[in-house]
Amino acid sequence: MNTPTIPRRRGRPPKELAGYSETRESLLRAGVAVLTEKGFSSTGIEEILRNADVPKGSFYHFFASKEAFGLELIDRYAAYFAKKLDRILTNEKRSPLERLHDFVMDAEAGMRRYRFKRGCLVGNLGQEMGVLPEGYRERLREVFVDWEARTARCLLEARAAGEIPRKTDCASVAAFFWIGWEGAVLRAKLDGDPAALRTFANGFFATLK
């Protein structure tokens, strides 16, 4: 949910490989930051270039269009987030239900890091769908489906471990979680504090008893 802080690469600058360059990386990094805080339609390429400290004119060297750039930002955010979910939701040191709590805590810490100004890139773009390229819709939906599937697997483990009732419909509960959680992130941004994240998480975990 919160914004990826993609670590800057250390050491010698890498060679300019096909499709990869430091400039391209900077642009993607700046794009994710801007899109989690603001939106796509209100963000100009100029602002991203400025934030990335990249000269004008470079953008179209790396990306065919703002639309293509946006799709890559979704892919990048999805990959970052899948990795985070994997790390937290398959952590063998914690029980499956504890892992879900860990995710919620991690998300709150992530939002706090940016003073609750940055939300979820996928949720933000979903809200803007009315003015976005129609091709984004399917991609954004796929990302939610992926997050739901990962969450459902963790819930299945929790059910197998007896942490939640045997009759729990894990797929439905996972879908319910992501629908509501995006609402919570939205509200935490509006409030500028974590109350909504906690209210939703508390309510959610209470339903699992």
Added chain:
Amino acid sequence: MNTPTIPRRRGRPPKELAGYSETRESLLRAGVAVLTEKGFSSTGIEEILRNADVPKGSFYHFFASKEAFGLELIDRYAAYFAKKLDRILTNEKRSPLERLHDFVMDAEAGMRRYRFKRGCLVGNLGQEMGVLPEGYRERLREVFVDWEARTARCLLEARAAGEIPRKTDCASVAAFFWIGWEGAVLRAKLDGDPAALRTFANGFFATLK
């Protein structure tokens, strides 16, 4: 949640009273329609004027700025929505819990009317807070607090009637509902169908047992 269809006034056009005119009304009506579908920052005054079929130049005759116009749209949407909630959540012909179900059904019907392209003006603006005038934040929060309070009162009635457990914390449940419901509206817009509204509502009502 869904968009108000503010009925056009019938009969003779009213006199131009202080602060009221048909043109002004048209602008507000067009503004609400555009803002529930798109966002504030991506919407130009020109588009609203075009939708309202109002000549350029009229806008600043009625509103000091786009910012002032936006605040009036929030007030208008809040008033419309308060009336709707009153009508549904205090309907004596239905039990308190039935009224909450009625609200959910009404919201789905409202979104369907606009083919799931329009969401909630307050939720949309909340998501855009990063680029909106800071003065909007408090007003948007107040609207949520109002909706929560109305919902909590209905839940208290449901509790008194024995429809939900005696230990239910009605204020928390109402807050939980609105956090998640805004997420559901967002997702229904992205999906272009009511599945998320139903998934969330089913999960929510299950928690009340």
